[in-house]
Amino acid sequence: MINLENISFDHCIKCTVCTAYCPVARVTHLYPGPKQSGPDTERLRIKNPNLLDESLKYCNNCKRCEIACPSDVKIADIIQNAKWKYSPKKFRLRDMLLSHTDLTGRIATFAGPVFNFFTRLFPVKRLLDFFLNISSKKTLPEYARGTFHHWFNSCRSTQEDYDTRVVYFHGCYVNYNDHELGKDVLCVLNAMNIGVTLTNEKCCGVPLIANSFLSKARRNAAYNIKSLEKSIGGTNRKVVVSSSSCTFALKHEYPNLLEMDTSTISSHIEYITSYICKQFLQKNIPDMKPLNLTAAYHSPCHLERMGGVIYSVEVLKRIPGLELKLLHSECCGISGTYGFKKEFEQIAQDIGNDLFRQIKSLQPDIVITDCETCKWQIEMNTPYEVLHPVSVIARALSGNKFDLTV
Ligand code: SF4
Ligand code: SF4
Structure with missing residues (x-):
């Protein structure tokens, strides 16, 4: 069932500003742009789903069209919804591996440097390219040894001494790839006399949404919402997030795309620099x-x-x-x-x-x-x-x- 409230295509005034701002339409003729793929064809897709245009797959969900739109049409959400609802469902091992970041992260952080060594070898890149269609021109990100969540246990008690504490949603990147960023968040907040607590979290769902693993994205969202509610515990405690995309998912993709109720957590979630900036303004x-x-x-x-x-x-x-x-x-x-x-x-x-x-x-x-x-x-x-x-x-x-x- 299509949620007419969310898709908002009727507000389009046909100005084409979104198409001028679309980075994909700028570089390839294969993609007609957000106006045509979004509000224009949504009317037709609703009448006849067989009218699905193959070019929808080129949209990278960057949301720049939504920034530009003067009528607040949720263009990228319309396109994303159309991909999910009408595209033929095809399982691709590559898309599963790239999007299930908790699974690949656990395996890769267990192997640590060995995983990094092999994924940088040219013959391995060629094999990934040939069998999985992961471009050999790209280098997969490096993984840390172990998880940030596990490392945090070593300093958990030091965080309990602070009168003010925030919940830190670190995301998969800090947990599996870049512990240093997580440590930097602790350093900076501690230097401002703010302690940190972690919550049990799963991947925010951004890669799952992009690769059409919708049920899994909804399950992760439900888990994260419940876990954050528990950590907030009826207080006014903030949840700070160091990934801009995780913040976007928790605040916007959950209610708009996944249709989850985030009313208990939404006002608590804040991107880390927004939280720090407000502290700076209070002379902290x-x-x-x-x-x-x-x-x-x-x-x-x-x-x-x-x-x-x-x-x-x-x-x-x-x-x-x-x-x-x-x-x-x-x-x-x-x-x-x-x-x-x-x-x-x-x-x-x-x-x-x-x-x-x-x-x-x-x-x-x-x-x-x-x-x-x-x-x-x-x-x-x-x-x-x-x-x-x-x-x-x-x-x-x-x-x-x-x-x-x-
Ligand atoms: S979200 Fe899709 S349609 Fe919108 S600007 Fe980005 S690539 Fe273009
Ligand atoms: S910018 Fe908004 S109003 Fe203008 S064509 Fe695109 S969707 Fe329609």
Whole structure:
């Protein structure tokens, strides 16, 4: 059954602004753009689902069309819904492996460096390309040894001493790939006299949604909502999230796309730089030493959709000695798992090329972005290290007294 309230296609005024903003329609004639694939054909699909257009698969769910739309049409949601409801259901092992991040994360973190070594070998890349259609031009992300959740047990008791505590939704990326970012979140919040508690969490569902594993995405959402409700426990405790895409899923994809009731948790969820920025405004600013670096900042699409870029920029502007250069707003192309798929790899590259050129022409010392998959795409296409804004603050903290590395 189609939820007419959510899809909102009748509000379209045919201005085509969304198509001008769509990064996929800009680089390939295979995709007609959000207006045609979204509100225009939704009317026809409702009458006759056989009218499904094969080109829908090219939409990478970046949401830039929704940022541009003056009528607040949920264009990307319409397209995503159409893919789920009307596309023929085909099981693909590749899509399962790329989207079930808890499963692959557990296996990969158990193997740790061995997994990283093998996935970087050219013959292995060729095999993945040939048998699974995972582009050999891409490098799969590195995995840590063990999980962040397990590491946190070693410092859990130190977090209980703080009067103010937040729940930290770390997401799969911190749990399986980048423990350092999770440690940086602890360092920075502790330096502001704020303790951290973790909740039991599953993948937020972003890759499951993108790969049409809808039932699994809903099960994960139900689990996360229940777990966060328990951690909040009827208090006004905040839930901070260090991934912009996880934040977007918890706040927007759960109610709009998955049709889950998030009323008990939604007002508690906050992207980490928004939370830090508000603390800074209340004069809760940690001591920071000058960094003396030039940084190029890239704003991820989902953070732009939430209106959250301003917080990251404001927080970064408070770091002494950081010369911040804002890059033009562009999609990097990777869109989670999209750019790893052989059939979309060239489109993802073509989308990102302008951004890579901008970064190279600025010659910064570092690049900063809030999204882990933007980081992978930029690091694969430029020679620069890409850091999360919280990691940059952690580097500026004076002294090592909050260094929780073990
Ligand atoms: S979500 Fe992104 S790729 Fe899809 S139609 Fe909108 S702008 Fe284009
Ligand atoms: S921007 Fe919005 S109103 Fe304009 S064509 Fe696209 S969906 Fe319709």
